[in-house]
Amino acid sequence: MMNYAAAGDSADTADSGDPAQSTAAIIAQSLTTVRGDRQVLKALDFTVPTGQVTGLLGPSGCGKTTLMRAIVGTQAKVTGTLQVLGRPAGDPALRSRIGYVTQAPSVYDDLTVRQNLDYFAAVLLPGRAHRHDRRTAVDRAIEDVDLADHADALAGRLSGGQRSRVSLAVALLGTPELLVLDEPTVGLDPVLRRDLWNLFHRIAADRGTTLLISSHVMDEAERCHRLLLMREGEILAEDTPDDLRRRNDTATVEEAFLHLVDAANERAARAAVEEQEHRP
Numbered sequence: 001m002m003n004y005a006a007a008g009d010s011a012d013t014a015d016s017g018d019p020a021q022s023t024a025a026i027i028a029q030s031l032t033t034v035r036g037d038r039q040v041l042k043a044l045d046f047t048v049p050t051g052q053v054t055g056l057l058g059p060s061g062c063g064k065t066t067l068m069r070a071i072v073g074t075q076a077k078v079t080g081t082l083q084v085l086g087r088p089a090g091d092p093a094l095r096s097r098i099g100y101v102t103q104a105p106s107v108y109d110d111l112t113v114r115q116n117l118d119y120f121a122a123v124l125l126p127g128r129a130h131r132h133d134r135r136t137a138v139d140r141a142i143e144d145v146d147l148a149d150h151a152d153a154l155a156g157r158l159s160g161g162q163r164s165r166v167s168l169a170v171a172l173l174g175t176p177e178l179l180v181l182d183e184p185t186v187g188l189d190p191v192l193r194r195d196l197w198n199l200f201h202r203i204a205a206d207r208g209t210t211l212l213i214s215s216h217v218m219d220e221a222e223r224c225h226r227l228l229l230m231r232e233g234e235i236l237a238e239d240t241p242d243d244l245r246r247r248n249d250t251a252t253v254e255e256a257f258l259h260l261v262d263a264a265n266e267r268a269a270r271a272a273v274e275e276q277e278h279r280p
């Protein structure tokens, strides 16, 4: 089983009552979101610690993208408290501090990898005065995602995994403190998935970046420092993979998840019966 120790874990936990709160990049309290006529996020309470890789896992449609959109400030009808990097989610001052990669790679197919990055760098760092900084940022982002050999290839001619990495490189351009990645490994082969997860861990370890990464593939849970397990708009568990397995007495996070789902279903069934019994 893979175990990722988070940098600074022991130091961070040594001198505070609640380690998650004192080192949190994201704090949510009673976070609720309505989409259409449905409550998609139901009074969520959770924290995401700084400088770690946190996995947001749950089945398709459980609300992962909606939660990420709330965190980056693009989701309407959000109520409750949502603090991101010490500010309310959506605060304009957060724009340059957060990198967000959506499920669909946002790259221009008719531009090369480098031209794509040059374009976004020009938006982030406009003007002649920043020419040198732009070039440095673009070179570094291309190196970060291991695309130096494809820098002059048209994005439209890249594989799905390579295109995902171009999107990631765009998000890395501004050296964000928080990276929010929506299912970055979906559809990729096992080798590419492993390489990307290794890259995520390098970014967290080398730069202290906080990463929140969604997936509906439970084996990816084992690759995270911490997990938020979601189902039907609720957080079922917030824990490390080790503690989740231990607490639920299971061999894998997937089994722990199923165990938690069964327990939640039983609670819901009991509550429904009780409500029925108390009806006049």
Ligand SMILES: Nc1ncnc2c1ncn2[C@@H]1O[C@H](COP(=O)(O)OP(=O)(O)OP(=O)(O)O)[C@@H](O)[C@H]1O
Binding pocket: 035, 036, 037, 040, 058, 059, 060, 061, 062, 063, 064, 065, 066, 067, 216
């Ligand atoms: N624009 C919308 N209007 C109304 N409901 C929506 C809208 N977008 C999503 N939903 C609903 O919100 C719920 C959560 O969707 P969301 O995309 O957040 O889930 P997800 O966990 O990210 O799913 P997936 O893993 O398939 O991407 C779903 O039931 C979905 O039908």
